[in-house]
Amino acid sequence: MSEWLKICPLEDIPRLGARVVRTAQGDVAVFRNAEDELFALADQCPHRGGPLSQGIVFDRRVSCALHGLTLNLDSGAAQAPDDGCAKKYRVRLDKGVVFLNLGA
Amino acid sequence: MRRMKLVMVGNGMAGVRTLEELLKLAPDLYDITVFGAETAPNYNRILLSPVLAGEQKFAQIILNDRAWYETRGISLHLGTAVTNIDRRARQVRAADGTVAPYDRLLFATGSIPIRLPIPGAELPGVLAYRDIADTEAMIAAAATHRHAVVIGGGLLGLEAANGLKARGMEVTVVHLAPWLMERQLDATAAGLLQTALEQRGLRFILGRETRELVRGGKKSGGRVAAVRLDDGSELPAELVVMAVGIRPNDALARESGLFCERGIVVNDTMMSYDPRIYAVGECVAHRGVAYGLVAPLFEQAKVCANHLAEFGIARYLGSTPSTKLKVTGIDVFSAGEFMGDSQTDDIVLLDKKGGVYKKLVLKDGKLVGAVLVGDTVDSSWYFQLLKDGKPVSEYRERLMFGQSGLGNTGHQGKNRAAELPDDFEVCGCNGVCKGTIVKTIKDRGLFTLEEVRQHTKASSSCGSCTGLVEQILASVVGGAYQPVLNSVKPMCRCTDYAHEDVRRAIRENRLMSIPEAMRFLEWRTPNGCASCRPALNYYLVCAWPHEYHDDAQSRFINERAHANIQKDGSFSVVPRIHGGVTTPAQLRRIAEVAEKYAVPTVKITGGQRIDLLGVKKDDLPKVWADLDMPSGFAYGKSIRTVKTCVGSEWCRFGVQDSTRLGIELEHALDRMWAPHKVKLAVSGCPRNCAEATIKDVGVVGVDSGWEIYVAGNGGIKAEVAQFLAKVKTGQEVLEFTGAFLQLYREEARYLDRSVHWVQRVGLDYVKGRVVEDAASRQALFGRLQEALRDQPDPWAEQVRTDSAEFRAIQLDSCQAEGNRDERMAENLPS
Numbered sequence: 001m002s003e004w005l006k007i008c009p010l011e012d013i014p015r016l017g018a019r020v021v022r023t024a025q026g027d028v029a030v031f032r033n034a035e036d037e038l039f040a041l042a043d044q045c046p047h048r049g050g051p052l053s054q055g056i057v058f059d060r061r062v063s064c065a066l067h068g069l070t071l072n073l074d075s076g077a078a079q080a081p082d083d084g085c086a087k088k089y090r091v092r093l094d095k096g097v098v099f100l101n102l103g104a
Numbered sequence: 105m106r107r108m109k110l111v112m113v114g115n116g117m118a119g120v121r122t123l124e125e126l127l128k129l130a131p132d133l134y135d136i137t138v139f140g141a142e143t144a145p146n147y148n149r150i151l152l153s154p155v156l157a158g159e160q161k162f163a164q165i166i167l168n169d170r171a172w173y174e175t176r177g178i179s180l181h182l183g184t185a186v187t188n189i190d191r192r193a194r195q196v197r198a199a200d201g202t203v204a205p206y207d208r209l210l211f212a213t214g215s216i217p218i219r220l221p222i223p224g225a226e227l228p229g230v231l232a233y234r235d236i237a238d239t240e241a242m243i244a245a246a247a248t249h250r251h252a253v254v255i256g257g258g259l260l261g262l263e264a265a266n267g268l269k270a271r272g273m274e275v276t277v278v279h280l281a282p283w284l285m286e287r288q289l290d291a292t293a294a295g296l297l298q299t300a301l302e303q304r305g306l307r308f309i310l311g312r313e314t315r316e317l318v319r320g321g322k323k324s325g326g327r328v329a330a331v332r333l334d335d336g337s338e339l340p341a342e343l344v345v346m347a348v349g350i351r352p353n354d355a356l357a358r359e360s361g362l363f364c365e366r367g368i369v370v371n372d373t374m375m376s377y378d379p380r381i382y383a384v385g386e387c388v389a390h391r392g393v394a395y396g397l398v399a400p401l402f403e404q405a406k407v408c409a410n411h412l413a414e415f416g417i418a419r420y421l422g423s424t425p426s427t428k429l430k431v432t433g434i435d436v437f438s439a440g441e442f443m444g445d446s447q448t449d450d451i452v453l454l455d456k457k458g459g460v461y462k463k464l465v466l467k468d469g470k471l472v473g474a475v476l477v478g479d480t481v482d483s484s485w486y487f488q489l490l491k492d493g494k495p496v497s498e499y500r501e502r503l504m505f506g507q508s509g510l511g512n513t514g515h516q517g518k519n520r521a522a523e524l525p526d527d528f529e530v531c532g533c534n535g536v537c538k539g540t541i542v543k544t545i546k547d548r549g550l551f552t553l554e555e556v557r558q559h560t561k562a563s564s565s566c567g568s569c570t571g572l573v574e575q576i577l578a579s580v581v582g583g584a585y586q587p588v589l590n591s592v593k594p595m596c597r598c599t600d601y602a603h604e605d606v607r608r609a610i611r612e613n614r615l616m617s618i619p620e621a622m623r624f625l626e627w628r629t630p631n632g633c634a635s636c637r638p639a640l641n642y643y644l645v646c647a648w649p650h651e652y653h654d655d656a657q658s659r660f661i662n663e664r665a666h667a668n669i670q671k672d673g674s675f676s677v678v679p680r681i682h683g684g685v686t687t688p689a690q691l692r693r694i695a696e697v698a699e700k701y702a703v704p705t706v707k708i709t710g711g712q713r714i715d716l717l718g719v720k721k722d723d724l725p726k727v728w729a730d731l732d733m734p735s736g737f738a739y740g741k742s743i744r745t746v747k748t749c750v751g752s753e754w755c756r757f758g759v760q761d762s763t764r765l766g767i768e769l770e771h772a773l774d775r776m777w778a779p780h781k782v783k784l785a786v787s788g789c790p791r792n793c794a795e796a797t798i799k800d801v802g803v804v805g806v807d808s809g810w811e812i813y814v815a816g817n818g819g820i821k822a823e824v825a826q827f828l829a830k831v832k833t834g835q836e837v838l839e840f841t842g843a844f845l846q847l848y849r850e851e852a853r854y855l856d857r858s859v860h861w862v863q864r865v866g867l868d869y870v871k872g873r874v875v876e877d878a879a880s881r882q883a884l885f886g887r888l889q890e891a892l893r894d895q896p897d898p899w900a901e902q903v904r905t906d907s908a909e910f911r912a913i914q915l916d917s918c919q920a921e922g923n924r925d926e927r928m929a930e931n932l933p934s
Binding site: 019033058066 | 631
C-alpha cells in the first residue's frame with residue numbers, strides 16, 4: 001500500500017510546527033519548517049514515547065515535548081550523541097496540498 | 105568568495121581547541137593547514153601520567169584522531185616540523201620542503217622541557233617528560249631497568265616518579281628546594297604529600313643539586329648509570345628523568361622576528377606584534393605570564409577563535425591557575441596566594457594521622473588562596489569563590505567545612521565525588537550513574553559540563569546534580585576542568601551573546617519579533633533552537649507587552665496548549681480559583697465536566713487548586729468552554745497561584761485577612777508571564793500556615809501590618825525566602841510585590857527562578873530598587889500594571905478562535921488520493 005493520501009492544505013500546518021494525522025498505523029506527525037519543507041514521522045519519541053508533534057521545531061529538527069530529545073526531521077534519527085530513531089514517512093506538497101504516504 | 109588560509113604551527117591541546125572553537129563560530133571562513141612536530145594526533149597531554157602509571161592506554165587519551173581533521177577538511181602534516189616563517193611572503197616552510205602560504209598564522213608551539221646543562225645530560229637513558237615519545241621511552245626503560253632518578257619534585261616530577269614506581273622501578277626524587285612542589289604547596293602540605301608518597305615506596309632527597317650524570321661501563325652500552333649530587337654522593341640510575349620545568353617554545357617565532365619575551369608576546373586578543381599572527385598556549389607571554397596549565401590555555405583558545413572568526417568581541421584578561429596532582433589516591437589541590445602572610449587571615453585544618461590538611465587564605469574578607477591535601481572534594485567550589493572574588497565573611501566560620509557545610513541539603517554528605525561508588529545514581533532525573541559519567545568523560549575526552557550534559561544527559565534536566573557532576577568532571581580531568589563563569593555564558597549555542605546582551609538589544613533597538621532579533625544579533629542558526637526561541641519569545645513579551653505578536657511555535661507545548669502535558673501525551677486542566685477560595689456552584693461545574701469527559705483523575709494541587717488530569721488534547725477547548733472559568737496558568741512560566749491560609753475572618757489566631765489579600769494579589773497578577781513560574785502565599789499570622797517563606801513572594805500578617813519575604817523556593821533545593829520589607833496596608837503589599845516581580849521579569853534570565861536571580865544580583869540591589877527608592881518602586885509597579893492591562897484569558901480566547909492546534913487530522917487507512925474531495929472537505933476548518 002503505497003498510496004499518496006491527501007492530508008490538508010499547507011496553511012493548516014503552522015510554520016515551525018506540526019499537525020497530528022491519525023491513521024490506522026497510529027499517529028503520524030507532519031512537520032513544516034521555516035522554508036516550508038515538510039517531514040513526517042511516527043508521533044512517538046524513541047526516548048519515552050512522547051508525542052513529537054507537540055515539540056518545538058527549528059531548522060530541520062524537532063525537540064521532543066517531554067524530555068527535550070532532539071530528532072533530525074529528515075531521517076527521524078536522534079541527534080548525536082543520543083541514539084534512537086522515529087519511523088519516517090514520505091510526505092510531499094502538490095499545489096499547496098500536503099500528501100502523506102504510509103507505505104514503506 | 106575565496107576562503108582565507110589559516111596555518112597552525114603546532115598540534116597540541118591549546119591549538120586544536122582554538123580550531124574547534126573557530127569551526128563552531130565560522131566553519132567556512134578558512135582553509136586550514138596544521139603542522140605537528142609529533143607523529144601522534146592531538147592527545148590529552150595532561151593524561152600522560154595515567155598512561156605512564158599504566159592506568160590508561162594512549163588510545164584513550166587521543167582527543168582528535170586523523171578522521172577528525174579529514175572530516176573538517178583540515179590538511180594535517182604530522183611529524184613535520186616547521187623550519188622557517190617568511191612573514192613578508194606570508195608563508196611557512198616545513199622540514200620536508202612543504203610550503204604553505206597564510207592569511208592568518210597561529211602559533212601553538214607549546215613549551216619545551218628545560219634540560220639541566222650538566223655533564224652527562226646527553227647520555228642515553230636521560231629523558232625529559234613532555235610528550236608521548238618520552239612516556240613510551242620511560243615505559244620501555246621501566247621494563248628492563250631497575251633504578252630511576254627523577255630530578256625535580258614539582259608536579260610533573262612527582263607524577264613521573266609515581267608512574268615509574270607503579271611500573272616496578274626503584275625511584276628516588278632529587279629536589280633542589282627544601283620541600284616538594286614549593287611553587288604550589290606550603291611546607292606542611294608538602295610534608296603530608298611526601299609522607300604519602302614515601303608510604304608508596306618513593307624516596308626523596310631534598311635541598312640537593314645534581315652535579316653530574318655518570319656514564320656506565322661498556323656492558324651498559326654507554327647508558328647513564330648514576331647521578332652524582334653536590335655533596336658527592338651517588339645514586340644508581342639507569343633512567344634519569346629531568347622534570348625541572350618548562351619554557352615557552354618560541355624559537356621559531358624569534359627567528360621570524362616576532363617580539364618575544366619569555367614567550368611570544370600577545371595582547372588581550374591573543375594577537376602577536378604581527379597582526380596576521382596569533383598565538384595561544386604555553387608558547388605565549390600574556391601580560392608577562394606564560395601559563396603551563398590547561399584551563400587558562402582553553403580560555404585563550406576561546407578568545408583567539410573569536411578574533412580569528414572576525415567576531416572581534418572577546419578579551420583574555422589572564423587566569424588564576426589552580427593545580428591538581430594526578431597521582432591516583434593522593435589528592436592535592438592548590439590555587440592562588442596559598443602561602444599567606446602577615447596581611448592575610450589564614451584558616452588551617454591539620455589532621456596529620458589522617459593525612460588531611462586544608463588551608464584557606466583570606467584577605468579583605470575574600471578567599472585569595474587555598475591548599476588542600478588528602479581531601480580535595482571542595483576544590484572546585486573554593487576555586488570558584490577565589491575566582492569570583494565574592495565576600496565570604498558571612499560564612500567564614502563554616503568555610504572550612506566546604507560547600508556541604510553551608511546547608512546544601514540537595515547532596516549533603518554525598519558530595520565526595522571521587523569516593524562515590526560507580527553505581528551511585530548521580531542524576532535522578534535521567535538515571536545516570538557515576539560510573540557512566542566517568543567512563544564517558546574518559547572515552548570521549550570531555551572537558552566541560554556542557555559536553556557531559558550532552559553525552560550523558562546527567563544534570564541536563566532539573567540541574568540539581570550539577571555541582572556533583574562538576575566535581576566528578578574535575579576529579580577525572582583534573583586541572584583541565586573549566587568551571588563555566590556565569591557572567592560570560594552565552595544564551596545557547598546559537599549565539600555568543602549572553603541573556604543580558606540580548607535583552608538590552610531588544611529594548612534599545614526596538615526589535616519586535618524573533619526573526620528580527622536573530623537577524624540583528626547575527627544568530628548562527630536559521631531559526632534558533634528549543635532553548636533560545638522560548639527565551640526570546642519571553643523577552644519580547646516582556647519588553648513589548650501590547651505590541652509584540654506572541655509566537656506560539658516558540659513556546660513549549662504547555663504554554664502553546666494552555667495545559668500541562670503528561671507522560672502519556674494527555675493534558676491536565678487547572679482552572680483559576682483565586683486565593684484557593686471556591687463556591688459550591690464552581691465545584692458542581694467542575695464535577696460535571698470531570699464526569700462528562702471521563703477525566704481519570706481529579707486532584708487537589710499543592711497550590712490549593714483543582715487539577716483535572718488525563719484530558720485528551722482534542723477535548724481541551726470543549727472542557728474549557730464547559731468549565732467557563734479562566735485559565736489557572738498551572739502550565740506556564742508565569743504567575744501560578746497565591747496560596748492563602750484562612751486568616752482573621754475565621755481563624756482564632758489570625759491577625760490579618762490573608763484570604764482577601766491573597767485573592768486581591770492573584771487578581772492583580774493574573775496572566776503575568778515571567779522568566780519562570782512564580783508562586784505566592786499569604787499567611788494571616790506568624791504561624792504561617794500558607795508556608796509563605798518558601799515562595800517567590802511570601803506575605804505574612806503581623807499585628808501591625810504585613811511582612812514581605814522574597815526569593816524563597818520549595819523545589820529541588822529548599823530556600824527560605826528573605827525579608828524584603830514590612831508594610832502597613834494591603835495596598836502597599838500589592839505595590840511592593842508588583843515592583844519586585846516586575847524587576848524580576850525585566851532583569852532575570854529566562855528560566856531563572858526568583859531565588860537564582862536574587863542570589864546573583866544580591867538582595868541589597870533588589871531592596872535598593874524596590875524598598876529604598878519609592879519612585880523606582882512606583883515606576884516598576886506601573887510598568888507591570890501596564891503590561892497586564894487587558895490581557896485576555898487564553899482559554900476563552902481559544903474557545904472563541906477555535907485554532908487548528910487542538911484538532912488532529914483523522915485518516916482512515918482506506919482513504920487514498922481517489923476520493924480526495926471528500927477528505928478535503930472533512931479536514932478543512934469550517
